[in-house]
Amino acid sequence: ITGGNEAGAFAINALTGEITTTATPPNFELASSATLTVTVTDAGTPALSDTATITIAVNDVNEAPVAQDVAASVQEHEFAGTAIATATATDPDNPATAFGTLTYSIEAGNDAGVFAIDPATGLITVVDSEGLNFETTPSVELTVRATDGGNPALFDDATVTINLLDIPEWTNGLGTQLWEQAGNWDAAGVPGNGDDAFIRGGGGRGNPLYSAISGTTVLDDLRVLGDYDPGVGTQPVTLRIQGGALGADGRAV
Numbered sequence: 001i002t003g004g005n006e007a008g009a010f011a012i013n014a015l016t017g018e019i020t021t022t023a024t025p026p027n028f029e030l031a032s033s034a035t036l037t038v039t040v041t042d043a044g045t046p047a048l049s050d051t052a053t054i055t056i057a058v059n060d061v062n063e064a065p066v067a068q069d070v071a072a073s074v075q076e077h078e079f080a081g082t083a084i085a086t087a088t089a090t091d092p093d094n095p096a097t098a099f100g101t102l103t104y105s106i107e108a109g110n111d112a113g114v115f116a117i118d119p120a121t122g123l124i125t126v127v128d129s130e131g132l133n134f135e136t137t138p139s140v141e142l143t144v145r146a147t148d149g150g151n152p153a154l155f156d157d158a159t160v161t162i163n164l165l166d167i168p169e170w171t172n173g174l175g176t177q178l179w180e181q182a183g184n185w186d187a188a189g190v191p192g193n194g195d196d197a198f199i200r201g202g203g204g205r206g207n208p209l210y211s212a213i214s215g216t217t218v219l220d221d222l223r224v225l226g227d228y229d230p231g232v233g234t235q236p237v238t239l240r241i242q243g244g245a246l247g248a249d250g251r252a253v
Contacts, residue, residue: 001019001036001037001038002037002038002039002051003036003037004034004035004036004037005034005036007024007026008022008024009021009022009024009025009026009034010022010026010034010036010056012038017038017040019036019038019054019056026056026058027058028058028059028060028061029060029092029093029094031058032057032058032060033055033056033057033058034055034056034058035053035054035055035056036053036054036055036056037051037052037053037054038051038052038053038054039051040052060093060094060097060099061099062093062099062148062150062154063091063092063093063099063154064091064148064154064155064156065089065090065091065102065146065147065148065154065155065156066089066090066091066156067087067088067089067144067145067146067156067157067158068087068088068089068090068158069158069159069160069161070085070086070087070088070144070158070159070160070161071085071160071161071162071163072084072085072124072160072161072162072163073162073163073164073165074126074132074162074163074164074165075132075164075165075167076132076133076134076164076165076166076167077129077130077132077133077167078126078129078132079126079129080125080126080127080128080129081125081126082125082126083123083124083125084115084124084125084126084162085123085124085160085162086121086122086123086124087104087117087122087123087124087144087146087158087160088122089102089104089122089146089156089158091146091148093148097149098148098149098150098151099148099149099150100148100149101148101149102122102146102147102148102149103119103120103146103147103148103149104117104118104119104120104121104122104144104145104146104147105117105119105144105145105147106124106142106143106144106145107143107144107145107157108142108143109140109141109142109143110142112128112131113127113128113131114126114127114128114131114132114140115127115140115142115162117144122144122146124142124144124160124162132164133164134164134165134166134167135166137164138163138164138166139161139162139163139164140161140162140164141159141160141161141162142159142160142161142162143157143158143159143160144157144158144159144160145157146158
């Protein structure tokens, strides 16, 4: 072989002319074909030779993806829909082909359904904020699988470790549970950068609960604005409604 074999992917038998692949085979993703120049030489004196062009089509084959382990943290009782981490994987195949198209899934560690994963992007989000409980489960290990579109499909698994961050929790005299949340809610009901406490009804966030002031049903959380000391038994509070029957403008009651 006198040309076209710079990567050393092919070898030729000098006696038979048989061309074979080497330990460094051709890569479809780099080149879908190879054009070799082969020279044949006789044993005369002087020797005479001729050349020929050998064109070899390289067929694509499915190659397995490689998933990476990920570690992340999230505050306990974080809101549903909050993004926690993104599972990642690489695949030698062209992403524009089925072989290189990856789908993500949670295979283990999510029996309670606390988390969800976007099958296309690998983004892991909170589904059940009540299930994010530092006191019962300070750390969670999810087995996340990246599967390609081959037939048969190939896959690889990785571990996504989610560490929960503890926040102060206490129960007030009304029997509802309070917890502090990073981020104030301003007059328009938009999260800011301070501390809030939240009144949680028995059904959890987003479910009907009763206002301690008016007794009316609210279809969202009651947010207690301010920074509260769990060591103090009675404290004046301001309640603000976010969403529900009173709209999403965060009007105070």
